[in-house]
Amino acid sequence: GQNIDQPTEMTATEGAIVQINCTYQTSGFNGLFWYQQHAGEAPTFLSYNVLDGLEEKGRFSSFLSRSKGYSYLLLKELQMKDSASYLCAVPSSGGYNKLIFGAGTRLAVHP
Amino acid sequence: DVKVTQSSRYLVKRTGEKVFLECVQDMDHENMFWYRQDPGLGLRLIYFSYDVKMKEKGDIPEGYSVSREKKERFSLILESASTNQTSMYLCASSLQGGGNTEAFFGQGTRLTVV
Numbered sequence: 001g002q003n004i005d006q007p008t009e010m011t012a013t014e015g016a017i018v019q020i021n022c023t024y025q026t027s028g029f030n031g032l033f034w035y036q037q038h039a040g041e042a043p044t045f046l047s048y049n050v051l052d053g054l055e056e057k058g059r060f061s062s063f064l065s066r067s068k069g070y071s072y073l074l075l076k077e078l079q080m081k082d083s084a085s086y087l088c089a090v091p092s093s094g095g096y097n098k099l100i101f102g103a104g105t106r107l108a109v110h111p
Numbered sequence: 112d113v114k115v116t117q118s119s120r121y122l123v124k125r126t127g128e129k130v131f132l133e134c135v136q137d138m139d140h141e142n143m144f145w146y147r148q149d150p151g152l153g154l155r156l157i158y159f160s161y162d163v164k165m166k167e168k169g170d171i172p173e174g175y176s177v178s179r180e181k182k183e184r185f186s187l188i189l190e191s192a193s194t195n196q197t198s199m200y201l202c203a204s205s206l207q208g209g210g211n212t213e214a215f216f217g218q219g220t221r222l223t224v225v
Contacts, residue, residue, distance in 0.1 A: 008151070033213065042115075042201065042216035043154075050211070087153065096161045097142055097205045097212045098169070103153035 002026045004102035006088050011108045012078050020073045020105045022088035033099065034062055034073045035087040043087055046073070075107075083109045114138075117202050117217035124224050130189040132220050134202030141207040143185035144169075144214065145177065148199040160185055161207065192224045 003025045012018040024032065031050035035043040049055055049064035049071060061074040075082055085104040092098040118133035136143065142161050146154040146169075156169030158177040166177050174196060178186045185204075189196055199221050203214040 031211065040219075042218045044216070045213040048211040048213065089154075092156075096159060096167070097207065097214070098144065098156055098159055099154075099203075099214055100156075101146075101154040103151055 002090065002092065002100050004088055004090065004100060006086075006102040006105045008103065009106045009108070011110060012075075014078055014080060014109055014111050016078050017074065017076050018078060018107065020075070020086050020107065022071045022073070022102060024069050024071070024088070024090050024102075026069075026090050026093060026100075028093040029066060030091040032062075032064055032071050033089040034071075035089065037085045037087060037104070039084070046086075078109050080109050080111070083107060115202055115204055115215050115217040117200075117220050119220050120218065122220060122222045124189075124192050124222065126193060126224055128189075128192045128224075130192050130222070130224075132187040132189075132200055132202075132222070134185045134187070134217055135183050136185075136202075136204040136215070137183065138204060138215065139182065140204035140215075141182075142205045142212075143179065144203045144205075145175075145185065145187045146201045146203065147171070148201055148219070154201065157187065189222075192222075194224050196222065197224045198222060 006022045034046040037043040047062040088102040089099040144159040145157045160179040176188045202217040205214040
């Protein structure tokens, strides 16, 4: 089967760095997605990793280790607007790009 | 600007009613999905469609059905609404193929069944 685990909640201070972890178990691997979801809004795409290593995109970076079934999202220079839920997702082994989501990590950024 | 549009942001329905949730995408995507999102459970896949008139069950299809008569439109139907179907419903679409085929989401429909 497939399973994704991520922490339920995290808090951080404006201007700081925060790392949101995600561990996954999947029978076949076709990449890992991170989405951001502000309260009451649709999830929006942040990143996609299919190879091991760190991918940087502005203040946000995403890391993948396929051998460990592990990924993290790194947010630098935190801003109040980064307060949101962060969803880790992997494509289902059944194909058709069905995404299996973790429960999400709610991040609260404080002044 | 690419868009997935859901017909309603908020709905209140009575137990036993038949409920239709509509979703339209303008990106010519082959795949369309319906998820429900509940606190602590994340997004769970109800049904998906990979082509017109084609549909497949997701992880929690019981109590739901879907219709895809046109490529751009994917409807979720609650045959007889129950209180445990009170939830946020999210529609998404994506291209077929492997790799970075990100899913685009609609704004969600918050359904309350009373």
